[in-house]
Amino acid sequence: MTTLPVPDSELLRLDHQVCFQLHAASRAFGSVYRDALKDLGLTYPQYLAMLVLWEHGAQPVKAIGEQLRLDSGTLSPLLKRLEGAGLVRRERSTEDERSVTVHLTAAGEDLRERALPVPRRMLAATGLTVEELRMLRGLLGRVTAALDEV
Amino acid sequence: MTTLPVPDSELLRLDHQVCFQLHAASRAFGSVYRDALKDLGLTYPQYLAMLVLWEHGAQPVKAIGEQLRLDSGTLSPLLKRLEGAGLVRRERSTEDERSVTVHLTAAGEDLRERALPVPRRMLAATGLTVEELRMLRGLLGRVTAALDEV
DNA sequence: TGCAACTTGGTTGTACACAACTCAATAACC
DNA sequence: GGTTATTGAGTTGTGTACAACCAAGTTGCA
Numbered sequence: 001m002t003t004l005p006v007p008d009s010e011l012l013r014l015d016h017q018v019c020f021q022l023h024a025a026s027r028a029f030g031s032v033y034r035d036a037l038k039d040l041g042l043t044y045p046q047y048l049a050m051l052v053l054w055e056h057g058a059q060p061v062k063a064i065g066e067q068l069r070l071d072s073g074t075l076s077p078l079l080k081r082l083e084g085a086g087l088v089r090r091e092r093s094t095e096d097e098r099s100v101t102v103h104l105t106a107a108g109e110d111l112r113e114r115a116l117p118v119p120r121r122m123l124a125a126t127g128l129t130v131e132e133l134r135m136l137r138g139l140l141g142r143v144t145a146a147l148d149e150v
Numbered sequence: 151m152t153t154l155p156v157p158d159s160e161l162l163r164l165d166h167q168v169c170f171q172l173h174a175a176s177r178a179f180g181s182v183y184r185d186a187l188k189d190l191g192l193t194y195p196q197y198l199a200m201l202v203l204w205e206h207g208a209q210p211v212k213a214i215g216e217q218l219r220l221d222s223g224t225l226s227p228l229l230k231r232l233e234g235a236g237l238v239r240r241e242r243s244t245e246d247e248r249s250v251t252v253h254l255t256a257a258g259e260d261l262r263e264r265a266l267p268v269p270r271r272m273l274a275a276t277g278l279t280v281e282e283l284r285m286l287r288g289l290l291g292r293v294t295a296a297l298d299e300v
Numbered sequence: 301t302g303c304a305a306c307t308t309g310g311t312t313g314t315a316c317a318c319a320a321c322t323c324a325a326t327a328a329c330c
Numbered sequence: 331g332g333t334t335a336t337t338g339a340g341t342t343g344t345g346t347a348c349a350a351c352c353a354a355g356t357t358g359c360a
Contacts, residue, residue, distance in 0.1 A: 015269040016201060018276070018283050019179050021290035023198075024219050026176035027347075028297035029169050034348085035300070045316060048173075051166060062338060069174050072339050074317050081315080098325050098338040119165040126168070127296030130161070132289060133168050139278070139286045140171035146277030147178035150185070177317075184318085195346060211309065222309050224347050231345080248308040248355050 032125050036118050040111060046082055047115070049075070053088065054112050058103040060093065087111060182275050186268050190261060196232055197265070199225075203238065204262050208253040210243065237261060 033044040042050065045068075052067050053059070065075050079102060082088045087108035093099040128136065183194040192200065195218075202217050203209070215225050229252060232238045237258035243249040278286065 014280065014283050014287065015273040015276075016198075018287050018290070019183070019194075019272065020198065020218075021287055021294065022172070022176050022179060023194075025290045025294045025297070026172050027219065028294045029172060030347080032297050032300050033169070043315065044169075044173075048166075048170065060338080061340095068170075069177065070316095071318070073319075073341080076340050078316075092339095096326070096338085100339065119162040122169065123161065123165040125297055125300050126165075126293050127299075128289065128293060130164065133164050135285070136289045136293070137164065137168050137171055139282060139289075140168070140175045143276050143278060143286070144171065144175045144178045147175070147182050147275055149277075150182050150275050180317085193345065212307090215309095220346095221348070223311080223349075226310055228346075242309095246308085246356075250309065 029122075032122065033118075036121050037115075040114055040118075041085060042111075042115075045070075045074075045078060047118075049078060049082065050087065050108065050111065050115070053102065053104050053108070054115075058101055060099045060101050061090075062099065064102060082108075179272075182272065183268075186271050187265075190264055190268075191235060192261075192265075195220075195224075195228060197268075199228060199232065200237065200258065200261065200265070203252065203254050203258070204265075208251055210249045210251050211240075212249065214252065232258075 030044050033047065037044065037047050040047070048068055049064060052064050056063075061072065061075055061079065064079075065071055068075075070078075079088060079090060083090055086105055089103045089105050090100050091103065093101050123133075126133065180194050183197065187194065187197050190197070198218055199214060202214050206213075211222065211225055211229065214229075215221055218225075220228075229238060229240060233240055236255055239253045239255050240250050241253065243251050273283075276283065
């Protein structure tokens, strides 16, 4: 399979355009989420952590970190803020004293319903079709996996 | 044009998967850039600011902010750090005293050559073809534009 | 001319994100 | 059993992001 030759200059430009667009899109999402989540008193990363807990129930900090691709340096203060807001409870595990299990409180469970309209609102805001969203998800997943190899 | 019905649950899941992948991909890029730019002593946002200056020459803070989609709250300290590193010089404009023009220093100009290999390295790290990169750029551009409308 | 509205850049406060480190607990090995 | 290595959270320091606000300069209009 032969491809048209791509000028070097365009190739280099393409790279930083993609990186930049990624950066910009990520922040644009953050901005819209900030608005959508304002009433819930959550930031976007906090919402992601709550999603994990709503979906899979109580689990150790480590497991949350793996799913969100975040380390303890980010998660520890974030979870502390969620605890301060009364949404989660942290309990050191009895079987492995190194591990801390994060539980939802009743308030944390209750918040789930109020968060239900958020995804649909975001979905509409992207202006993409379902096909395009699937493609985007696929491309992003591959990029992340490839970058993680480096 | 009729489409297959998409279950509600998948739709909602798709949204937060896309948002999450975007977030994750953006951070994955940041991580690889951090490595690629370490020798230059630049962070990724600082590199973006330098790109703007390398490409279009000296310009006011406002213009840089528009291109990078960043406000003064982020740019002011960032540019101060670049100035501290001796890469740029900030000069208040004489014709409009509100405006501050950012110039490259000789060291800032020189850094350009040392930064040349970076894009190719990043391009390779993504593991995508040129077609895929173009498509990704296009989708991301549309998403950002749509989100900015909100 | 004089004043209100707007623009530009800066500061402050809060919240990620991550590297580098510490500390305690557990696992692995001889 | 005792020593070493590894693991899980947390802390500290630096650097984005961004909202909210401020000060000074400019513009526009009555």
